[in-house]
Amino acid sequence: MDRPLQIIELSKTTLSDVSITRRGFIVASAIAATGMMTGCKINCDEVVKEFPLGVASGEATDTSVQLWSRYSGGKSVRLMIWNKNDVDLRNPLADVPVVLEDGGFAHLQITQLNAGERYVYSFTEVDGSRPTGVYVNGEFRAALAPESLEPVRFAAGSCASNELIPFTLERAGLREDLDAFLFLGDTSYNDGSETVAEYRKRWSKNLKKKGFRRVRARNAVMMTWDDHEITNNWDPENIDPAVLANGTHTYFEHNPLRRLPSNPNQLWRKHSWGRTVDVFVLDSRSERLPSTRTTDQAQYIGPEQMAWLKTELASSSATFKLIMNSVPISKFPGIHALGEPDKWPGYPAQRNEILNFIEGNDIPGVVWLGGDVHFAACGRVSESGPGSESIEITVGPFAQVGNPAAIFLPRDQFDWSTPVNNYAELNFLPATGEVEVVYFGDLGNQLYKKRYQVA
Template identity: 30%
Template sequence: MTPDRRSFLRGGLVAGTGTALGGLLGGGSALASPGLVRRDRPRLTHGVQSGDVTAHDAVIWARSDRPARMLVDVSRRPDLRDARRIPGPVLTPETDLTGKTFLRGLPSGEELHYRVVLADTDRHSVRSEPVTGRLRTAPRVRADVRFVWSGDLAGQGWGINTELGGYRIFKAMAARDPHFFLCSGDLVYADGPLSETVALPDGRTWRNLVTPEKTKVAETLAEYRGQFRYNLHDANLRAFNARVPMIYQWDDHEVTNNWYPGEILDLPAYTEKRVDVLAARARRAMFEYTPTAVRAPKGGRLYRRLSYGPLLDVFVLDMRTYKDANGPNDSPTQRKGVLGAEQLAWLKSELRRSKATWKVMAADLPIGLIVPDGSAQEGIAQGDDGAPLGREREIADLLSFAKRNRVRNMVWLTADVHYTAAHYYDPSKAAFKDFDPFWEFVSGPLNAGAFGPNTLDNTLGGVPKFVQAPPRANTSPAEGFQHFGEVDIEADTGDLTVYLRDIDGTVLYQQTLTPLR
């Protein structure tokens, strides 16, 4: 049964354990008082976040300064006067005092307000100051949808510069009032130490906020956790997190640059050379600090499909966990690449099942740009412009499958390369032709060095329709060239419009796509 307004207000909302909220409150009573105010009460340290919001589910994240019980109040009203309370987990040092409360049974297509309060584990009436947030659940009927996407935060030595407004791109994204933010990876730069000052080409000085964990590459679990805490020092990001749910995927810099399973590092900055060890620590920190609905740091897969009503399904891909080793990428017989057999089979099945008008492919790597890793290849394309080789074979197989099974209206979104672009993949111009035409849009970085442009491989017939890249490598955020993308889907027509925007939200390029029936 679909929860409606009446069932929600009766106490139909349930916690992640599946316990009915009304029973927890003794028959659905009104929200209890916040509790006794004490000077030694717990404190929320890094704001609140929500994530993986669907029609009836959501995840709420918080962190405490000490062991405490997480409590979440949810309401349709901004003042939360009729809120329902959902008991969350006890936040302990085992998870670096972070925790997630899983909400179930939410009403679809509604703006909801929430408040997080911490209760002392020994003196339950001693409560923290509350921190509030907002989210919007996915619709069950055709409705307008807007979301933003980008990636790459605090990379190449460019961290939080409060003199220049911090991560001010999040203000521009918040001004678009999106339903959610698709983070395309590199939410942290665990391999990117910061210095307090950096000389800029125009004679100015860039001044970074620096924490102990950002003075070296991350290797320990504590250091990986510190990468995520660092970004949450920024007021713009915390305000954005409280207003806009996130869909998160990871890429390489959450661990180390261009990593792949089984890699052994040959870098003097690292004392731990085994990437698999580093990746396990980074993965745990990532699960602790992002509002993903995936619960298990070890076995829980990151690839997933999130439905956002009849007009949109988001397919969140994981192009890191199953990636093959970086090399020439030119095998004529290779079957695996960046997805792996299990994820590729899942993706094909989910694409066939999807009834949504638009299938957004959230990729942490572009599929047609050549991305070298020294003399090896980091990306999917490798630049010979001929028949699919290496990792290209996996993507070619997926695209051919989509054509055979009439999977229409796939749009690929990515970041990774630190500039913004629009690519149209045209089989009539491609070396490999067994696919339907489609678009790929690139946008980034959020706050990192700007680079590019990269070269488009012609295997899939990629045509650059728009490119904005900086004048030189590692251009600082002080010079602009920071970007995000926006997707608007119109309920009546089903048209999808992509806007590529700069650091202030100015539109640089837009493209409207009409769905194929």
């Protein structure tokens, strides 16, 4: 079920390299580029039936990006790319036929980007040598050059019910000032699905919503999963392998993610934005072993992932190290202890191991980022002991019933909390060593703002 990946080198895919009628396709190029330049409204607010889930980009590096779409028509598809600040409609940087996978999915790796630049792209339907006028557009920013120390602005959140409208994403998707968008899990609630067809139906229900189409068209994404992408509270010890295989396949199928040659199902990886911030994306779900939870060998993440995380944190030259995990590492006191078996605190030996490693080695600039709990909060990971010197930003839900237990978080550990739907903006400011977090609500209203000195 592994998919082929189209790899497109921009310098080798100019319009002169292709066989389609030049004049006809220039018309489509002009239409698509003009639509993109007038804003996301044309393509994102109305569903294009041939491209019902819009477009997405992901895992941007300083030289490459993954582009994605799903096509449901019966013709052919081409991809075009321009530099956003220098659009030459007659000479796109790339103009290539798209190889569609089973189900109409398209995954393309675009290489030879210029670091830090913004690009626009269009998936366009063609009938033989004639463009049909059906297209969907997106844009993204390439990551910063390796030595860059520019400020970086991300947005992040989690938990979007398939039965609710994600107004938070609708507002976030109107912004043009973000460098990337981080999804921390429960991006689609696929509980009860078993077959590929069932998973595809549930993914489509969420991704076709205006909020998802806006955000994914505007920003390169970084992603991890939690449980609901597969089924509620799953772990490797309690799930049917066939269900897991189908859920995993459709997770990668619906998102602009690379499948690593050495381990196609591996989600944990690092994304670097210059020397400003390294993002460590963890897989806190598929390697946990609940049977070890209370032992000295507790495994919340696998030993290879843990060793990788320690090595990369210790060797990182970035000002900030953002650890992105689906479930918070913070120890929430009181009533929250009931949910600990599903979280880092429910695996105390391994939680202490990573927190003691970070604090014991005085690794600067570490910020934890978590979702899942249906409330937002920011503050210290622990009131005392391991984690008492570390900061975590808990985000979401995008669209869920809020968790009222947020109001009981103690203010000697947490600076702020709320159960309302939200997303968070994270500003990494290398000149001062501060990370600024700003939370926004359903109406785009600012809920809270605070800076933390972490580097």
